[in-house]
Amino acid sequence: MSKKTLSWIAGLIAVFCILTGFSQPDIEDQAHILNKETRNLIMAKNARYWQTGEQPQIVVKTVNRLDKLTPKALNKSDKTVFIVVGVKGKKRNVQIYSTKDLHGAFTAEVRMNIIRAEADKLRSSNNATFNQGLRFVFRAVATKIDQEYQYTLDKYDLSDKEQSKISHPHKVALPIALALALVVMGLVYLFRRVRSDPNNQ
Incomplete structure (x- = not known):
């Protein structure tokens, strides 16, 4: 193969990478905590996004620190959401960080509710459990992006039941609060009965 042909192929690859957004990788796992199932989900969903006109992207990064997690590429990117995991x-x-063009879909409340919905798993020191929680966060972000661009929801998106955990986080805690209220009312009732019983005097 001639040098001219090689140069031509290299130029085509470079143009392809720029046009398709491959210049920003989907996964940067510095902390080495992402398992195969999580990686496959990230790559599969982003592969679908490359086929759209808007070409949004979800980047998952892990770093070996707990603070200063804002990605350097945030202000230089478009239509991108970064899920950053600090590990120590x-x-x-x-x-969760979003570029300016997605701020409307990813308000502070939305981002907080997504993370809060799987807080227990995201705090787990068990890697498989943590990855399960991280996949939920990724799927939640993907669902928000699909809704923002009016894409048809697919198998990678959250179900209606899962979405309700984010839309109405207080509903998850409501049954527990009601149960506690019933226990307290029962104890108060028993306490009053005991005090009013003449046999206990």
Whole structure:
């Protein structure tokens, strides 16, 4: 193969990478905590996004620190959401960042509710459990993007039941609060009965 042909192929590859957004990788796992199932989900969903006109992207990064998680590429990117995981020892800190064009879909409340919905799993020191929680966060972000661009929801998106955990986080805690209220009312009732019983005097 001639040098001219090689140069031509290299030029085509470079143009392809720029046009398709491959210049920003989907996965940067510095902390080495992402398992195969999580990686496959990230790559599969982003592969679908490359086929759209808007070509949004979800980047998942892990770093070996718990603070200063804002991605350097945030202000230089478009139509991108970054899920950043800070890792130090057994501690994990998961944050969601979106580019300016997606701020409307990813308000502070939305980002907080997504993370809060799987908080227990995201705090787990068990890697499989943590990855399960991280996949939920990724799928939640993907669902928001699909809704924002009016894409048809697919198998990678959250179900209606899962979406309700984010839309109405207080509903998850409501049954527990009601149960506690019933227990307290029962104890108060028993306490009053005991005090009013003449046999106990």
